[in-house]
Amino acid sequence: MRISLQIFIGYFLIVAIAAWFVLAIFAEEVKPGVRQSTEDALVDSAQVLANIAAQDIKNNATATGSIAQAFAQINQRPFQSNIGGVIKTRVDYRVYITDAAGIVRYDSSGKDVGADYSRWNDVYLTLRGQYGARSTPSVVGNDATSVMHVAAPIIINDKITGVLTVSKPNSTLMPIINRSEARITQAGVILLGASLLVGLIIMWWINRSISRLERYADDITAGKSVLKPKFISTELRAIINTIATMRERLDGKEYVEQYVHTLTHELKSPLSAIRGAAEIIKEHPPEAAQTQFATNIEEQSHRLQTLIDRLLELANLERAPALSLQPVALHPLLDKALSTQQTELARRNITLSININGNTTVQGDEFLLGQMFSNLIDNAMDFSPNDSSIQIYDEPSLIHHRISIRDHGAGIPDYALPHIFDRFYSLARPHKSKSTGLGLNFVREIMTKHDGQIDIQNHFGGGVLVKLVFPKSLTAKFDRHA
Numbered sequence: 001m002r003i004s005l006q007i008f009i010g011y012f013l014i015v016a017i018a019a020w021f022v023l024a025i026f027a028e029e030v031k032p033g034v035r036q037s038t039e040d041a042l043v044d045s046a047q048v049l050a051n052i053a054a055q056d057i058k059n060n061a062t063a064t065g066s067i068a069q070a071f072a073q074i075n076q077r078p079f080q081s082n083i084g085g086v087i088k089t090r091v092d093y094r095v096y097i098t099d100a101a102g103i104v105r106y107d108s109s110g111k112d113v114g115a116d117y118s119r120w121n122d123v124y125l126t127l128r129g130q131y132g133a134r135s136t137p138s139v140v141g142n143d144a145t146s147v148m149h150v151a152a153p154i155i156i157n158d159k160i161t162g163v164l165t166v167s168k169p170n171s172t173l174m175p176i177i178n179r180s181e182a183r184i185t186q187a188g189v190i191l192l193g194a195s196l197l198v199g200l201i202i203m204w205w206i207n208r209s210i211s212r213l214e215r216y217a218d219d220i221t222a223g224k225s226v227l228k229p230k231f232i233s234t235e236l237r238a239i240i241n242t243i244a245t246m247r248e249r250l251d252g253k254e255y256v257e258q259y260v261h262t263l264t265h266e267l268k269s270p271l272s273a274i275r276g277a278a279e280i281i282k283e284h285p286p287e288a289a290q291t292q293f294a295t296n297i298e299e300q301s302h303r304l305q306t307l308i309d310r311l312l313e314l315a316n317l318e319r320a321p322a323l324s325l326q327p328v329a330l331h332p333l334l335d336k337a338l339s340t341q342q343t344e345l346a347r348r349n350i351t352l353s354i355n356i357n358g359n360t361t362v363q364g365d366e367f368l369l370g371q372m373f374s375n376l377i378d379n380a381m382d383f384s385p386n387d388s389s390i391q392i393y394d395e396p397s398l399i400h401h402r403i404s405i406r407d408h409g410a411g412i413p414d415y416a417l418p419h420i421f422d423r424f425y426s427l428a429r430p431h432k433s434k435s436t437g438l439g440l441n442f443v444r445e446i447m448t449k450h451d452g453q454i455d456i457q458n459h460f461g462g463g464v465l466v467k468l469v470f471p472k473s474l475t476a477k478f479d480r481h482a
Contacts, residue, residue, distance in 0.1 A: 007206060015195040019188055034173050034180070039133065039150060042166045045093070046152035050164040053097050053106075054154050057161060062097055062105045063113075071095065071108040092172045094147075097154070098123050098163045105162070117165075122151035126163045129153070135170070146170045209236055217243060274301065325363045325450075330403065331356050333366065334392060337373045341381065348386045352377070355393040362401055362470040364450045372446045375439045376405050376466055382429045383409035383464065401470040408463040412456070420456055 049067060056065025074091050097106040102118025117123045126132035132151035139145040147169045154162040212229045213236065220243065228244050231237050277293035285293070334354050338345075345352055362369075380390045388408045395402040412420060412427070419425045423441045440456070447454045452470045459465040 007203065012195060012199050015199075016192060019191050019195070035148065035170065038168060038173055039148060042148065042150035042168060043152070046150050046164055046166040049095060049166065050152035050154050053162070053164045054156050057097075057154060058156060067095060067097070067108075068106060092168050094167045096165055096167075098165075100127065100161050102127065102163070120149070122149045122165050123163045126151040126153050127160060129160065132163070132165075138169070144171065213239065216240065325365065327361045328364050328366045328369055329358075330360045330362060330394075330401075331358050333370055334373055337370060337377055340374065341377055344381060348381075348384075350381060350384055350386070351389040353389065353391050353393075355391070356403070357394060360394055360401055362450070362472075364470070368446050368449070372443050375443050379439060380405055380407040380409075380464070380466075383407055385409060399472055401472060403468040403470070405466040405468075406459055406463055411458040411462065411464055417457070 052066050053062070056062050056067060059065060062068075071091075078090075093108070095106075095108045096104050096112065096117070098104050098117050102116055102120075102123045104112050104115045104117055107113050118127075120136075121134040122132040124132065134149045135146050136149065137143055137146045147167050149165050149167040151163050151165040153160045154164055209231060212231075216229055228240050231240065274297050277296045281290055281293050284290075331354065334356065338352055338354065341352070344350075377390070384390060384407045390408075391404075391406045393404055395404065416425075416427055421440050421444050444454055447468065450470060452468060454469075455467045457465055457467075
């Protein structure tokens with residue numbers, strides 16, 4: 001199981017449990033909370049009405065006094081109230097008044113006048129100076145029909161002379177309770193949905209970050225030159241920096257070992273030739289022989305110098321952290337590379353034609369691109385017969401610049417095609433001595449630095465075809481001057 005999925009499951013479980021716990025408490029508190037609020041309102045109402053009832057009793061008008069008239073008028077006058085979506089069309093209060101013996105003297109419902117309520121808690125406790133309240137089902141055994149009763153003493157001359165009770169069916173509170181529970185449930189569903197969305201976003205971000213980290217590690221394993229991905233997370237940045245540091249140290253060790261090995265191997269041949277020639281010269285051979293061996297020493301020394309210079313160029317390119325990219329017009333660049341070869345081209349009667357759109361421009365390092373084209377033109381000339389031609393031309397493409405270089409030589413042997421980019425691999429030149437075998441490796445490295453591609457193959461009509469592909473949109477991935 002991916003770590004991002006584990007984190008998501010853990011996160012969602014924590015949020016779900018916390019949401020369930022909070023919502024359960026809210027749901028459990030809704031009903032008693034509403035009832036307590038209603039009881040508080042009933043207490044206030046009972047206290048106010050008890051004072052009015054005291055005046056009615058003083059006036060000996062319990063059944064016809066102010067309270068009785070008010071309820072009579074209310075029951076005759078319809079109304080409609082919208083309380084947060086709950087429609088109310090009638091008064092749900094019931095008020096009854098008892099005397100000091102607990103006998104009902106007035107009942108707003110008109111059904112229990114004369115009944116003995118002295119044993120009901122609301123009346124019994126209030127007559128004894130305590131807080132009187134009760135909740136009693138109107139249908140025995142059916143709690144859904146329970147009615148809340150709250151009483152207040154009727155005091156005349158500092159003496160409790162009766163009780164006024166205000167009652168309200170609990171069933172009238174259910175719409176409000178149900179609405180509140182529905183809203184809490186809805187909020188819980190929204191909370192879980194939002195948590196799920198946030199969790200998915202977090203999982204996507206973690207997956208994306210880990211995938212970028214994996215790709216970076218894979219690219220490093222494959223030996224590619226890639227920039228370190230940027231992360232917001234401090235931990236991921238630390239991992240990337242650690243991998244980059246490890247890569248640099250391992251690359252540095254492998255790089256030195258490889259170069260020492262290859263350089264030692266390539267230096268053996270010219271050094272042996274120089275040493276042999278020097279030993280023969282010490283024996284004072286004829287002057288013609290001395291001149292020949294001195295020439296050999298000079299040629300092998302030049303080869304050594306060329307080999308070392310090319311290795312240094314390639315090493316600097318491979319180890320350079322970046323290149324400075326700028327628009328480079330290819331046609332002037334090729335004209336410049338061609339101008340350095342005019343003498344040799346004329347000597348061997350080789351025609352080199354450049355058929356490239358004058359507006360063709362690539363993003364790159366002008367110096368390195370010039371070296372690359374010089375290497376490729378040198379190669380084409382080395383393998384071209386006298387009195388032949390070399391063509392450099394472009395091919396139309398919407399997303400790439402495609403440049404081709406074709407000569408008319410003997411082509412590349414099939415056995416050599418897989419190795420032409422290998423370091424120090426070189427084929428015999430018809431018109432000059434063996435090269436260092438670093439030119440094409442150098443060219444490929446330059447194309448890699450420019451996010452380009454190079455392909456070399458035998459042309460079906462004879463000779464060799466070199467194809468260079470540059471992206472038309474290239475970001476400054478490297479900075480040679482950094």
